[in-house]
Amino acid sequence: MKLPSLNIQILLGAIFGVAIGLYFHQLGAEHRVAQGGLYASGLVGTLFIDLLKMVLIPLVFCSISVGIANLSQHQQMHRVWVTTLIFFVSSMAIAIVLGMTASLYFKPGSGLQIAMFEHAMQNFEAKQLPLSEFFAQFLHGLFVNPFTALSQGNVLAVVMFALILGITLVMGGERFHHIRALLQEALEVIMQIVGWVMRLAPFGIMALLIKLVAVQDIAMLSTLAKFVAVVVGTTLLHGIVVLPLILYLFTGKSPLWFWRGAREALVTAFATSSSAATLPITLRCAIQHLHVKPEIAGFVLPLGATINMDGTALYEAAAALFIANLIGVDLSLAQQLIVFLTAMIAAMGAPGIPSAGMVTMVMVLQSVGLPAEAIAILLPIDRLLDTLRTTVNVQGDMVGSLVVQKLTLQR
Ligand code: ASP
Secondary structure, three states: OOOOOHHHHHHHHHHHHHHHHHHHHHHOOOOHHHHHHHHHHHHHHHHHHHHHHHHHHHHHHHHHHHHHHHOOOHHHHHHHHHHHHHHHHHHHHHHHHHHHHHHHHHOOOOOOOHHHHHHHHHOOOOOOOOHHHHHHHHHHHHOOOHHHHHHHOOHHHHHHHHHHHHHHHHHHHHHHHHHHHHHHHHHHHHHHHHHHHHHOHHHHHHHHHHHHHHOOOHHHHHHOHHHHHHHHHHHHHHHHHHHHHHHHHHHOOOHHHHHHHHHHHHHHHHHHOOHHHHHHHHHHHHHHHOOOOHHHHHHHHHHHHHHOOHHHHHHHHHHHHHHHHHHOOOOOHHHHHHHHHHHHHHHHHOOOOOOHHHHHHHHHHHHOOOOHHHHHHHHHHHHHHHHHHHHHHHHHHHHHHHHHHHHHHOO
């Protein structure tokens, strides 16, 4: 019997995952079947993420250095850099404006009483994260001994070292062609391993979604329904309208074409809630299905997975306005501008792992004098919202790679 394509298997895995998760949720946490099922899906889901993380660091290292080295002409390299950064900042800015406009219009949180959440807030100790300190920490974390960074899985530092290595290989030209060829071959080997890991994706995704759906706190979700609706609605608007429109305007490619090529990565991002863990699959989809040149994909996507986060930026800004409403504070225009800027910095600084945005959000709240403890209110629903924002984060990276390719190489 011929199996359906991997794409279809992944979609089926996702659908079964949600259905079985709902069933376990109904059975209740005490039920033996649900307990056994959750244990098994916990094992399989974690194993899948472990496999992705196993290839992540060598992949980032090789793909960025080889990507840069292959963008050999200096002028082109400069253009790729600039276009990529402009794209990242602009798409995040649009996402934040969307999130803030919807929050100002619908005012989620204004009907709720902060007293309802007092208990959760008291039990939550927020770490101080002033902007200046965050910035210093971020800068300090950029340059680390590459061996330490590689062994500790520090993606940002690995990205930075790989960038420098790539530039050095370009400068050195023929002199370093052995190292270049070695890295190129290593990249091919790792992509081969990614191909094998992908075969397990339908099971991994199913297991992750079973667990996610089964343990949802429905009561909290309905209390915060309006906020959830604003965040989900604007994130979907960004993913279904804004990003496809940008893609169409710059490259002429249709949203359907994009969805067909990108869906393995998008579904994986949804299930794992981690742009970093999804990166191996993002790269594979961009190169194999969306025909992004490996040197462009190898540069834009790993960088994007670490700093370009449209969904996170939108969420951070919307959540700050929600908390202001909840507390009954009216933010001035200047304070709204501060939220805009800090939300962007916080999203850039958030690593591509589950709930990372919640940690850096402390900074956004503090920048306008809101209590960081209020994050405790959002924690119970964060894993659920993280699914969608991570999907849009990854989508933004892939659209970025296509736009950058169009604007830099085909002129
Ligand atoms: N989970 C997100 C990502 O990996 C980051 C976040 O917003 O928490 O892209």
